[in-house]
Amino acid sequence: MSELTQVLGRIERDGEEVAVVFDRHYATSPDDLWRACTEPDRLARWFAPVQGELRPGGDFTIHFDDADTPVCRVVVCEAPSRLVWEWPLGDVRSVVTAEVIADGEGARLHLRHERLTGAQAAGYAAGWDTYVRRLESDVADAAMADWDATWSALHALYAAIA
Numbered sequence: 035m036s037e038l039t040q041v042l043g044r045i046e047r048d049g050e051e052v053a054v055v056f057d058r059h060y061a062t063s064p065d066d067l068w069r070a071c072t073e074p075d076r077l078a079r080w081f082a083p084v085q086g087e088l089r090p091g092g093d094f095t096i097h098f099d100d101a102d103t104p105v106c107r108v109v110v111c112e113a114p115s116r117l118v119w120e121w122p123l124g125d126v127r128s129v130v131t132a133e134v135i136a137d138g139e140g141a142r143l144h145l146r147h148e149r150l151t152g153a154q155a156a157g158y159a160a161g162w163d164t165y166v167r168r169l170e171s172d173v174a175d176a177a178m179a180d181w182d183a184t185w186s187a188l189h190a191l192y193a194a195i196a
């Protein structure tokens with residue numbers, strides 16, 4: 035893996051609440067990007083295995099490699115453009131919003147994870163940054179960089195700016 039020197043996202047603060055935000059162009063159609071963000075087989079390739087119902091009011095479980103298995107709840111699912119879900123983090127239900135829009139000859143993903151704390155910001159920013167990079171590799175049918183090495187390098191960069 036080449037040395038990572040640049041982050042793809044940003045950390046926004048509003049009082050005690052923190053959000054991590056990514057806005058990325060992908061060389062694929064909006065429909066394909068939507069499927070990559072909502073179909074369990076596609077999610078498993080770049081994000082994590084997901085089981086459950088990706089519909090408004092539906093619950094789904096994310097199965098991360100580190101045995102973390104949050105049970106999330108879909109708040110909004112407006113195919114093929116907007117998915118909002120609650121992700122429990124301790125006593126707080128953080129909110130993830132993924133919006134897919136046409137962008138020239140490709141598609142854009144605007145991803146926002148909010149209701150985080152300052153202490154969580156660098157870790158979640160590094161995680162989402164790693165995932166949006168993996169998504170880019172997935173839609174390009176390219177090899178994915180090592181998760182742990184990528185996250186570790188990005189975490190150091192985000193911790194320096196958090």
